[in-house]
Amino acid sequence: xSEHRYDLDDLLTLMAVLRDERLGCPWDLEQDWDSIVPxxxxxxxxxxxxxxxxxxxxxxxxxxxxxxxxxYYCQFAAEEERFDFHDVVHILTAKMLxxxxxxxxxxxxxTRRTDATAAEVxxxxxxxxWESLKAEERAERAATSVLDDVPRTLxxxxxxxxxxKRAARVGFDWPDARGVxxxxxxxxxxxxxxxxxxxREQAGEEVGDLLFAxxxxxxxxxxxxxxxxxxxNTKFERRFRYVETSLIEEGTFGEASLxxxxxxxxxxxxxxxxx
Numbered sequence: 395x396s397e398h399r400y401d402l403d404d405l406l407t408l409m410a411v412l413r414d415e416r417l418g419c420p421w422d423l424e425q426d427w428d429s430i431v432p433x434x435x436x437x438x439x440x441x442x443x444x445x446x447x448x449x450x451x452x453x454x455x456x457x458x459x460x461x462x463x464x465x466y467y468c469q470f471a472a473e474e475e476r477f478d479f480h481d482v483v484h485i486l487t488a489k490m491l492x493x494x495x496x497x498x499x500x501x502x503x504x505t506r507r508t509d510a511t512a513a514e515v516x517x518x519x520x521x522x523x524w525e526s527l528k529a530e531e532r533a534e535r536a537a538t539s540v541l542d543d544v545p546r547t548l549x550x551x552x553x554x555x556x557x558x559k560r561a562a563r564v565g566f567d568w569p570d571a572r573g574v575x576x577x578x579x580x581x582x583x584x585x586x587x588x589x590x591x592x593x594r595e596q597a598g599e600e601v602g603d604l605l606f607a608x609x610x611x612x613x614x615x616x617x618x619x620x621x622x623x624x625x626x627n628t629k630f631e632r633r634f635r636y637v638e639t640s641l642i643e644e645g646t647f648g649e650a651s652l653x654x655x656x657x658x659x660x661x662x663x664x665x666x667x668x669x
Contacts, residue, residue, distance in 0.1 A: 405462075406479055409469045427470055431547070434463040446624065493527045540564055551619045554609040562613070574611040581607045636662035 412422040437460040444452045468479040491501045498506050535543075540560045544553060561567065568574050581604040588597035612619040640658040641647040 405465060406468075409462075409465045413469050413473065425466070427467070430463060430466050434460075435547075437463055442621075442624070446621070446628075489531075493523075495523065549620055551605075551609055551623060554606050555613050555619050558606070558610050558613055568610075568614070571611060571614045574607065574614050578604065578607045578611060633659060633662040633666075636665070 411417060412419045415423065437456070441453070441456045441460050444450070444456050464482070465479060468477070468482055472478040487503075488501075491498045491503065495501070496507075529540075540563065541557055544556045544560060546553070548556065558567075568577070581600060585597055585600040585604055588594075588600050609619045612622060637655055637658040638647065640661070641650050641655070644650075646654065
């Protein structure tokens with residue numbers, strides 16, 4: 395006898411029961427729009443983590459946790475008679491149909507292309523159309539700036555990348571990566587000037603400008619800064635753990651000089667390059 399497989403309707407029913415005032419879960423009943431946001435961010439990062447680790451056996455569970463956040467918000471909205479999960483699905487599908495005219499010429503699933511035309515459309519053309527359609531949607535929402543709908547709650551690196559990308563679309567950008575590198579050097583000089591003046595507050599502000607310039611360099615190289623920094627964090631952790639283990643084996647952990655730690659750091663790098 396095969397195991398029963400739950401579907402989306404079962405998940406929506408489960409959420410409704412959890413939020414039932416008489417039969418539901420006390421913890422779930424205490425939740426609201428704001429209390430769930432930190433969980434949503436955490437679940438999104440956990441999805442990114444398992445993908446970057448290529449731990450695909452963990453991915454269904456993590457995607458389920460992320461989907462559950464969406465179901466939560468839809469339940470709150472349904473209780474307040476704002477919208478429900480089916481409205482979200484409808485709006486999303488309609489938007490994707492509208493943004494893919496090279497696949498759905500008339501904006502409906504029934505009129506999807508049956509020839510090879512869609513595959514022959516260049517990626518650059520698709521991206522251009524996508525951005526044009528998004529710009530039209532922003533105009534319909536009476537946006538007053540190309541920066542209007544960049545969420546303030548994004549991680550700072552990701553938001554910096556989005557802000558600079560939006561500005562670049564209307565021509566506020568360097569012609570190539572060399573211009574960004576020059577800006578990075580300029581910002582680093584300003585950090586050094588502030589430190590020379592013993593103005594730590596100003597130095598801190600200049601470091602922020604330096605980080606923003608580095609994010610622009612990542613964008614210019616078509617590299618996601620948040621993803622790159624996560625990868626570097628992982629690399630640093632791996633190498634530093636090697637340093638720790640080496641010093642513990644030598645009996646000098648906590649007492650080693652910087653030169654000694656640097657020696658083991660270089661060994662860690664060498665070990666990786668020989669793999």
